[in-house]
Amino acid sequence: MTKNQVITVDQSIDLPEVTINLSDDLYNEASNDNQISGEKLFSELIANCPDYYYFRSEVELIEHHASRIAGLLGRGLHVVEYGPGCEQSIKNKSLRFLSGFKSIESYCAVDVNKNFAESAARFIGANCNVKKSIHSINNCFSANLSWPDANTLLFSFGGLICNQPLAANDNLSKPLSLWRSQLQKGAHLLVSQDANQDIGKLQSAYDNKWMERLVLNSLLGSCSNKIAANNLKYKVVFDNQKQSVILGALFLQNQEIILNNKPRLVESGDFMPVVDSYKLTEEQFLNASQNAGFLPVQTFRLPNNPIVMHLLRAA
Numbered sequence: 001m002t003k004n005q006v007i008t009v010d011q012s013i014d015l016p017e018v019t020i021n022l023s024d025d026l027y028n029e030a031s032n033d034n035q036i037s038g039e040k041l042f043s044e045l046i047a048n049c050p051d052y053y054y055f056r057s058e059v060e061l062i063e064h065h066a067s068r069i070a071g072l073l074g075r076g077l078h079v080v081e082y083g084p085g086c087e088q089s090i091k092n093k094s095l096r097f098l099s100g101f102k103s104i105e106s107y108c109a110v111d112v113n114k115n116f117a118e119s120a121a122r123f124i125g126a127n128c129n130v131k132k133s134i135h136s137i138n139n140c141f142s143a144n145l146s147w148p149d150a151n152t153l154l155f156s157f158g159g160l161i162c163n164q165p166l167a168a169n170d171n172l173s174k175p176l177s178l179w180r181s182q183l184q185k186g187a188h189l190l191v192s193q194d195a196n197q198d199i200g201k202l203q204s205a206y207d208n209k210w211m212e213r214l215v216l217n218s219l220l221g222s223c224s225n226k227i228a229a230n231n232l233k234y235k236v237v238f239d240n241q242k243q244s245v246i247l248g249a250l251f252l253q254n255q256e257i258i259l260n261n262k263p264r265l266v267e268s269g270d271f272m273p274v275v276d277s278y279k280l281t282e283e284q285f286l287n288a289s290q291n292a293g294f295l296p297v298q299t300f301r302l303p304n305n306p307i308v309m310h311l312l313r314a315a
């Protein structure tokens with residue numbers, strides 16, 4: 001992708017200026033009759049969709065670098081994981097990563113999905129050498145959280161930090177600053193990032209029936225009134241300015257929807273974004289993290305693997 005090239009997966013729609021991010025519903029249990037469990041759909045996506053490269057590429061990367069990262073961080077570490085995800089994620093990513101450490105002092109999983117947070121804590125407790133304590137917190141990681149020990153490692157896989165509800169002119173420094181404010185100086189952050197800039201790969205990864213089910217289901221779950229599923233058409237849009245893949249739905253007929261208890265009229269042809277996935281270059285990512293108060297320690301990569309992991313230190 002060259003800098004000035006306008007790339008949109010679909011150019012036939014206007015994006016609303018302010019997007020509402022409904023991603024909190026994406027991986028959760030059904031919240032109303034419109035919805036099936038997002039938790040189940042996410043597991044199905046990972047198990048069945050060969051084009052969803054993100055998962056397996058990251059697993060490879062973690063497997064390859066876990067011991068090296070553990071060696072860099074040393075002993076006595078308090079470990080916090082944001083968004084551990086479903087069982088497949090926990091086994092393939094969290095556990096593989098933490099297996100690189102001989103021992104850790106504590107482990108705490110934070111997830112908006114209660115089952116995910118609890119099963120991560122259970123699973124890591126049973127399979128890793130955690131000396132002192134194991135916790136789970138069922139909360140949003142933008143909540144008022146604080147990790148008081150300077151020897152803390154906060155890690156997050158699945159590109160979570162690049163999957164945030166940013167307003168159109170915002171940037172990645174904002175969620176990174178929030179995470180920085182939760183850490184002491186000297187603590188570490190390990191985050192993965194999809195540095196994929198290949199529009200063909202992005203399209204096949206996101207424009208498929210598994211992702212469609214996940215995204216439409218989340219939108220249906222966010223609306224508290226009944227929406228006819230055949231009034232929604234799944235759309236994948238690449239917003240070149242935001243450098244973000246936006247997944248959402250096009251309404252085919254006028255429809256009243258109730259979102260956050262507020263009724264609103266959506267017209268035929270309106271696009272409702274559900275989740276953004278930012279596709280920044282490594283350099284842009286590191287600039288944003290420096291603006292947020294982190295210093296780069298090392299970036300881990302593998303040849304032909306679009307995912308990279310950044311180890312950062314709170315300045």
Ligand SMILES: C[S@@+](CC[C@H](N)C(=O)[O-])C[C@H]1O[C@@H](n2cnc3c(N)ncnc32)[C@H](O)[C@@H]1O
Binds near residue numbers: 083111
């Ligand atoms: C893309 S999945 C990644 C799961 C796993 N880490 C992986 O790489 O497969 C996102 C995870 O973060 C959780 N999550 C999303 N937004 C969150 C938020 N704002 N606060 C806490 N957890 C969140 C979801 O419930 C889910 O477990």
